[in-house]
Amino acid sequence: MRVICVAALLLGCALCQAAPNDQEPDEMVRMLEERGVMARLGSQLQQARSDMGERASDLVVRAMGFLGVPYRYGGNSVDTGFDCSGLVRAVYEQSFGKILPRRADQQAAATEVIDRSDLKPGDLVFFNTMRRAFSHVGIYLGEGKFIHAPRAGGAVRVEDMRVAYWRTRFNGARRVPLSGQDVGSP
CATH class of the missing domain: 3.90.1720.10 (endopeptidase domain like (from Nostoc punctiforme))
Known part of the structure; x- marks a missing residue:
């Protein structure tokens, strides 16, 4: 349940704040839908919007976009x-x-x-x-x-x-x- 709450927080910010300069909002939503995250979140997205400011949400969304990138020392x-x-x-x-x-x-x-x-x-x-x-x-x-x-x-x-x-x-x-x-x- 906690994982879903954190995901809701992060994804809500992705959906309701300005998109990073190099990525359109539709691309982010599409990626989240492909991963099946959107279907699991439902109404929790509304609460997430009020929990973060625009600048922090942009940073968090960008960071979440790097999930799964391999570790490399010095990378x-x-x-x-x-x-x-x-x-x-x-x-x-x-x-x-x-x-x-x-x-x-x-x-x-x-x-x-x-x-x-x-x-x-x-x-x-x-x-x-x-x-x-x-x-x-x-x-x-x-x-x-x-x-x-x-x-x-x-x-x-x-x-x-x-x-x-x-x-x-x-x-x-x-x-x-x-x-x-x-x-x-x-």
Whole structure:
């Protein structure tokens, strides 16, 4: 049920907000219908519209468009695959034209610290997955879920931050300032 709720939230935003510049709304709806997601959501889409702002929904829709793209260390595109920070960087660049630093630890250092209780869709969530702080990053989607490129052999996917693995490795949350210049160094 939770997966359906998160999907409803994300898809509702896709349907009722402005489409990304390079993708028409009809294409997004068609893709979601082909995956059978639209049929399962029903009236939950209405609630989703009121839960997110236009900018965050654009970012989340764009990130969800990368679901299933293979993981590749150092990867930063659909063609090459993504690692965690490459995914975050690509989503922010394509959604807002905002250039983030390349590595997860650099992204953490270059963005605004926020409390976990203040997380909003589009915020960055960081984890210690390699015995060092800020070694993994994802994009918060809402309802405790985040999207990320997990590891070699995996693909971009959505996971729940509340499960034991992620909960014990959580390092902090950050917000990307959208006004002004690029954040940090590329």
